[in-house]
Amino acid sequence: MVAQAEAPSPTIKAVHELTTGFVEQHKEHRYGSSKPLMWWVLTSRSWVKAPITAYAFEHRDGLVLFDTGADPALVSDPNYVSSPIGRFILKKVFRFHIGPEDALDKRLEAVxxxxxxxxxxxxxHLHFDHIGGIAHVPQAELLVSKAEWQRLSAPNPEQDWFLREHIELPGANWQTVEFVPTSDPLLAPFGRCYDCMGDGSMILLPTPGHTPGSMSLLVRSIGLPPLLFVGDLTYELEPLHNDQVPGIGDADELKASFAKVRELEKALPDLVVIPSHDPFASAKLATALG
Ligand SMILES: [Zn+2]
Incomplete structure (x- = not known):
């Protein structure tokens, strides 16, 4: 009798999308504008609705999240943003649709x-719509890039929507990630990376531009096509392919990061790129997960 080779077991058993509400933002914010930032912030009347998404991965060594979504208190607490000018600008830039059922713990329970x-x-990255659920996971290691943490420590982080009072929670277990040089030719465009689980299945890549320390997550596991979660590097795929930068962020850094992601797409033709506020991402991920 010939022994049957056992099928290799997947490192990541399941991937879940967690939609923690919706946000409307101006077209100029999302797709860029030749007009000055404060002009469209104060005068634009065009709104685009998008999901605020986090993701959960059932890795064989534990449950891992990519971002934590928005806190429903953003809507229910009129003083969630402590500075009056911040509250004024927030209303001009965003319209939120986030209910109590959108809290991170509830969205996890739902799956x-x-x-x-x-x-x-x-x-x-440290924007409020990505860190809003950290209070629900005090036991978890919160991995953030060193450059992002440095921006938090520089003067006026609130100006860039880094709300310290919601990031530096007592007991929050923040760990800064140091990217290291990689010899993997696939990752060569990025130069450096961080192997999150120590087995190559979840690789963090520096993709700055939206914020100074924004990073993306490359997921590779048996049974899944390669997945790249890019956070807010781009809001949809078309602008990334057309080199069209949004209305905020560092345009040169964004374009350099776009080019690196396009290199990765060339090297991995079945790569699925998932932006966090992309209305088309949900269907694409569902198809990819079969
Ligand atoms: Zn952001």
Missing amino acids: NLRAADVSKVVVS
Whole structure:
């Protein structure tokens, strides 16, 4: 009798999308504008609605998240943003649709997962709609890039929507990630990376531009096409392919990061790129996950 080779077991058992509400933003914000930033902030009347998405990965060594979404208190607490000028600008820039059911713990429960089981969170960047659920996972390591953490420590981080009072929570277990040189030719455009789980299945890549320390997550596991979660590097795929930068962020850095992602797409033709506020991402991910 010939022994049957056992099918290799997947490193990542399942991927879940967690929609923590919706946001409307101006067209100029999303797709860029030749007009000055304050002009469109104060005068634009065109709004585009998009999801605020986080993701959960059932890795064999633990439950890992990519971002934590928005806090429903953003809508229910009129003083969520502590500075009056911040509150004024927030209303001009965003319209939120976030209910109590959109809290991170509730969204995890909806897919039969528990916030208490989360062991790590990859925080793509420190904007409030990505860190809003960290209070639900005090036991988890919160991984943030060093450059992003440095921006938090520089003067006036609130100006860039880094709300310190919602990031520096007592007991929050923040860990800064140091990217290291990689010999993987696939990752050569990025130069450096960080192997989040130590087995190559979840690789963090520096993709600055939206914020100084924004990072993306490359997921590779048996049974899945390669997935690249890019956070807010781009809001949709077409602008990334057309080199069309949004209305905020560092245009040169954004374009350099876009080019690196396009290189990766060339090297991995079945790569699925997932932006966090892309209305088309949900269907694309569902197709990719089969
Ligand atoms: Zn952002």
